[in-house]
Amino acid sequence: MYLLGTLGEMSCEVRQLYGPFGYRLSVRWSDKPNDLKVKKMALEEISRLYDELVDTEFHVMPAGQFHIEDIYTKVKSNFSSLCDDSYLCIDNCGRGHNHPEWKHAVRRALDRLKRISPRVSKGERNYWTFK
Numbered sequence: 001m002y003l004l005g006t007l008g009e010m011s012c013e014v015r016q017l018y019g020p021f022g023y024r025l026s027v028r029w030s031d032k033p034n035d036l037k038v039k040k041m042a043l044e045e046i047s048r049l050y051d052e053l054v055d056t057e058f059h060v061m062p063a064g065q066f067h068i069e070d071i072y073t074k075v076k077s078n079f080s081s082l083c084d085d086s087y088l089c090i091d092n093c094g095r096g097h098n099h100p101e102w103k104h105a106v107r108r109a110l111d112r113l114k115r116i117s118p119r120v121s122k123g124e125r126n127y128w129t130f131k
């Protein structure tokens, strides 16, 4: 138990150190090897989804204003293989939400694009505009 506790703390430190750069090291050391493999695959998918959305500036979204839930629906229908509903934010992120982590990746991509892309801007709460 002591060992797991120590590794758990180490994981937290690693997560803080590398947090801003993404997901790579946010897996927990105390997990079984199988779980780690599943998580690694899930994180690779989420990473690919994020890159795809940022690179294409959400080309799956037509011009207009959309609620975040409509954006999730559209993203999921276009990238279903990258949207694993069973991998939860709460299992990945410190103070995470009890919903699929891929939705967090969608929000992170939107937050990134609102700063770097003239196509994407934040509207009222939960609404996003695409040009």
Ligand SMILES: [Zn+2]
Binding pocket: 088, 089, 090, 092, 093, 096, 097, 101, 104
């Ligand atoms: Zn998350």
